[in-house]
Amino acid sequence: MTVLATADIRRLRYAPLTFWVWGGVLIAAGTVWKILKATGVKPWRLGFVRRLAEAFGGDALWVSVPLALAAMTALGVAGALGLHALTWSRYRLERTAEGGLTVRRGLSGKDAVSIAPDQLCGVALREPLLLRAGGGASVRAVAGGLGNRDQNRTRSVVLPPSPKAEAERVCAGVLGEGEGVDVAGLRGHPRAGLRRRVVAALGWWVLPVVVVLAVLGWLLALPVLLACAAGWALAVTPVALILARDAYRGLGHAVRGRYLVVRSGTFGRETVTLARNAVQAWTFTDTPFALRAGVVTLTAAVPGGEDGYRIRDMSAAEAAEFAEYAAPGIVREFLIDTDA
Amino acid sequence: MVAGNPHHSQIGRLRPPRHRAGPRARRWWTARAWLAVGGPALLVSGALLAPSALFFPGALFWLAPLTAAALAPALGYALLAPARRCRTHAWEVGESAVYAASGWYWRRRRIVALAGVRDVAVRRGPLQRLYGLATVTVTTGSTAADLRIAGVPEAEARTLAERIRTGVAA
Incomplete structure (x- = not known):
């Protein structure tokens, strides 16, 4: 029995590096809205909600919009930290002598996932965009017998977002390979892959919006929509190209x-x-x-x-x-x- | 390279499976495409355009192009997809693996090791039964290794399933 990783408070700094910081706030807001609707409360009848909306829509939009975004981000970060603390306190990853894995985690430290050696067929080092930008990675075991696809996705996480070096060390430990499997210098893919990614990025993100805005602007004779189309093309094309290039290099x-x-x-x-x-x-x-x-x-x-x-x-x-x-x-x- | 079928000659040295889909399978795919996509699209377009032409001819100038834009892909699918499916569709049971090719836009060639096969079944839908066809499904421990070979003549489907079963047992 070898201990591969244990709880570490410093991992908290990687917890907010996910788009769920904003997505989670939206989902929470949607839930609150549903509850209010179900209980028959009409939020816009409440005095403070109306005053807030009026203040927001007032003349200082250039102040209130960034403030609202900052508040949303702060709320999301707090949520991410809280969720991480709940899920990953008392975390402990062990490799059994036979080559299986045991992950313990949760507030009680009693939530445990066991992966038998014959069910383990590999390991996945995951670097979502924001986490990758922050130099972090998380690790999932590629294993069967952990329930359906969704259950597998939550139960197979063997390392929460952590420094990349630690994630690589855990990957090696999970496979039982002392020095780890070398994942550097992989064989790249043909140049056509870059072209296909560029075409897909422009075709899905830039072209549809520009065409819809331009056609509407032309039909309704609204030049402002044409300007919006041009603005969208100018703003999104470079981002799409950078992401397509990154996808190809990956x-x-x-x-x-x-x-x-x-x-x-x-x-x-x-x-x-x-x-x-x-x-x-x-x-x-x-x-x-x-x-x-x-x-x-x-x-x-x-x-x-x-x-x-x-x-x-x-x-x-x-x-x-x-x-x-x-x-x-x-x-x-x-x-x-x-x-x- | 394999003669006569440019759609199979592109993946290195991988050759197409031996047994090709027959004319009956092509008729079944055609019937299915018209029943599920082409026919309904034509019906809906007719139901929109005929009353419009009779009672609101003024609306035709925008309704006709919209209907045509929606109808074109459906008709294109019904006209082109069955033939393309027929060109790709093939299967073969080897010594240690079963190999199947299918699809009309996304072409998929899947080779499954017989050692991993858990279950083999022969299924026949009502429309397939009209054409005397069946679908052989192969289930494994991984959804990415499961196989569906559709449009196989019934007698051939039974021998195909039997060959996979004996191959697994061997």
């Missing part, structure tokens, strides 16, 4: 010893290390556009975690051979024998 895959390493994502960057012998199936997915670009998405199926882990937009010419190399014997008999 792509990578490699075989390292007994493991298959796959990395992808920009909002949710994830580096997954899977046991090669846990792969049960390979799926090659493409579209007419991917076919023309010479790329294919290869999915490794494992009995645990998200079930399928995708190597997005890898070179179509290499995909079949990579699948055979990474998990031998599955695709072999369906390959064309060129050696003969």
